[in-house]
Amino acid sequence: MWKRIGDGSQVSIWKDRWIMGSRTGTVTTSCSPNCQIQTLNQLIKDGRWNAEIINQILNSEDSVKIISMPLSCFRRKDRFFWNFSKSGQYTVKTGYANVMQEKSNGMRRERIGEETSWEIRKHSIWKRLWKLNLKHKPKLFIWRSLQNSLATKETIYSRTGEGDRICNGCGEEVETMKHMFFQCLIAQTVWKVAPVRWEGLNDLQNNLWRWWEAVSRTEKMEKGKERISLTANILWQIWKSRNKAQFENEKGEARNIIGKAQQEWIEYEEVTGRASKEMEGEVGSDQHRKVSEPPKEGIIRIHTDAAISAKLIRTGKGIIARHWTGEIMRARGVMEMKMGEALMEESLTIRMALQMARQAGWGKIEVISDCKTAVDMIANNNVQECHIVTILKDIEDLIKGFDFCTVSFVPRSANVGSHRLAQFATKLVNDIDWENNFPTWLIEAANKDWRVEATFCNETLVVSS
Numbered sequence: 141m142w143k144r145i146g147d148g149s150q151v152s153i154w155k156d157r158w159i160m161g162s163r164t165g166t167v168t169t170s171c172s173p174n175c176q177i178q179t180l181n182q183l184i185k186d187g188r189w190n191a192e193i194i195n196q197i198l199n200s201e202d203s204v205k206i207i208s209m210p211l212s213c214f215r216r217k218d219r220f221f222w223n224f225s226k227s228g229q230y231t232v233k234t235g236y237a238n239v240m241q242e243k244s245n246g247m248r249r250e251r252i253g254e255e256t257s258w259e260i261r262k263h264s265i266w267k268r269l270w271k272l273n274l275k276h277k278p279k280l281f282i283w284r285s286l287q288n289s290l291a292t293k294e295t296i297y298s299r300t301g302e303g304d305r306i307c308n309g310c311g312e313e314v315e316t317m318k319h320m321f322f323q324c325l326i327a328q329t330v331w332k333v334a335p336v337r338w339e340g341l342n343d344l345q346n347n348l349w350r351w352w353e354a355v356s357r358t359e360k361m362e363k364g365k366e367r368i369s370l371t372a373n374i375l376w377q378i379w380k381s382r383n384k385a386q387f388e389n390e391k392g393e394a395r396n397i398i399g400k401a402q403q404e405w406i407e408y409e410e411v412t413g414r415a416s417k418e419m420e421g422e423v424g425s426d427q428h429r430k431v432s433e434p435p436k437e438g439i440i441r442i443h444t445d446a447a448i449s450a451k452l453i454r455t456g457k458g459i460i461a462r463h464w465t466g467e468i469m470r471a472r473g474v475m476e477m478k479m480g481e482a483l484m485e486e487s488l489t490i491r492m493a494l495q496m497a498r499q500a501g502w503g504k505i506e507v508i509s510d511c512k513t514a515v516d517m518i519a520n521n522n523v524q525e526c527h528i529v530t531i532l533k534d535i536e537d538l539i540k541g542f543d544f545c546t547v548s549f550v551p552r553s554a555n556v557g558s559h560r561l562a563q564f565a566t567k568l569v570n571d572i573d574w575e576n577n578f579p580t581w582l583i584e585a586a587n588k589d590w591r592v593e594a595t596f597c598n599e600t601l602v603v604s605s
């Protein structure tokens with residue numbers, strides 16, 4: 141017998157079979173003799189997994205599996221069931237294993253690289269840098285840093301003998317590039333909250349060339365170029381923030397630095413990404429593209445989508461609610477630090493949309509998803525016992541709370557807005573919840589889903605109505 145988690149009070153962490161995606165269903169960690177934590181509800185806090193405690197008492201294999209298991213948003217009783225479905229298998233472990241494999245390949249390549257001549261290496265770094273999806277400024281900035289020509293206080297002092305060498309940020313250490321980019325307190329915080337991490341390269345921080353060379357060698361990895369571009373933007377923003385502190389006496393903040401770096405990168409990607417996609421003929425197929433008709437009066441349409449970034453081990457959810465006249469009412473982007481599984485994440489996004497609508501007090505809604513399997517499962521309600529049942533049951537209960545509520549499928553080409561938002565969300569540091577001012581790229585993307593552009597892309601029209 142297996143146990144499906146409700147509130148967790150009836151499930152023993154150590155003895156019961158409750159872990160989805162493992163053959164036996166039991167934890168692989170052994171219980172320490174004096175462990176006070178016995179039942180599963182002790183691992184749940186405010187309806188979410190308490191990752192801190194889980195990581196403390198369970199090994200990482202168990203922790204990864206547990207944190208990926210969905211919890212119900214309602215208080216339910218724990219239930220028993222027979223596990224005869226083979227489909228409830230997790231992709232988390234394999235995904236993680238792939239990432240680790242790629243990582244060690246990267247390291248191996250790096251060692252081989254050391255034997256190549258300096259000139260060739262220099263040329264190839266430049267070529268790679270030039271090909272990155274980056275604005276000119278950060279590109280040139282990186283190149284300048286690599287040439288050792290940044291005017292850090294240490295550099296100025298050693299060349300001119302003027303000024304002092306102490307970093308303004310912390311007031312303690314000599315301001316070298318290594319200090320500014322990696323070791324000063326603010327830089328350390330930046331790398332802690334950044335969506336890209338290069339802890340494996342800490343030994344190379346003394347020599348920015350070698351560090352950057354190792355970073356840029358990861359470009360063939362999944363999302364490699366994006367991670368490298370983001371890294372370049374982070375270095376650049378650290379420098380800009382340092383200059384503000386130096387010349388305008390404005391104290392830098394790690395979150396701002398990350399936020400600006402992401403913004404730069406995302407905006408640039410939005411522009412260039414769209415351009416290249418359109419060249420691939422997405423526009424050419426315009427006449428085949430299905431665009432939804434607007435909903436009936438009084439109904440709010442909510443588009444949902446989920447995106448999974450294997451490389452960043454992040455999952456993004458995008459939800460866009462639109463008034464029947466076409467106006468965007470609300471957009472929500474949520475990021476989670478986990479390797480999601482598509483069907484699960486799509487279902488979770490639908491659940492989140494329903495919760496959002498309920499909180500907003502909307503009575504009549506249409507929820508849209510481009511995941512046909514999820515929509516079919518919700519419609520037919522005949523799913524075998526597996527991890528997704530918890531979510532489907534929540535969705536079923538939530539739907540009952542509306543005067544009118546449908547969940548329907550559209551192809552991705554008619555779900556562009558939330559698709560873009562979900563991708564955007566994988567790169568977020570904080571969740572976003574827009575209620576009146578929406579970014580232009582979002583409005584433009586959402587307009588592709590719906591043939592009512594003229595009524596709301598013109599601001600004066602909306603205002604005068």
Ligand SMILES: [Zn+2]
Pocket residue numbers: 307308309310311312313319323324325
């Ligand atoms: Zn400092």
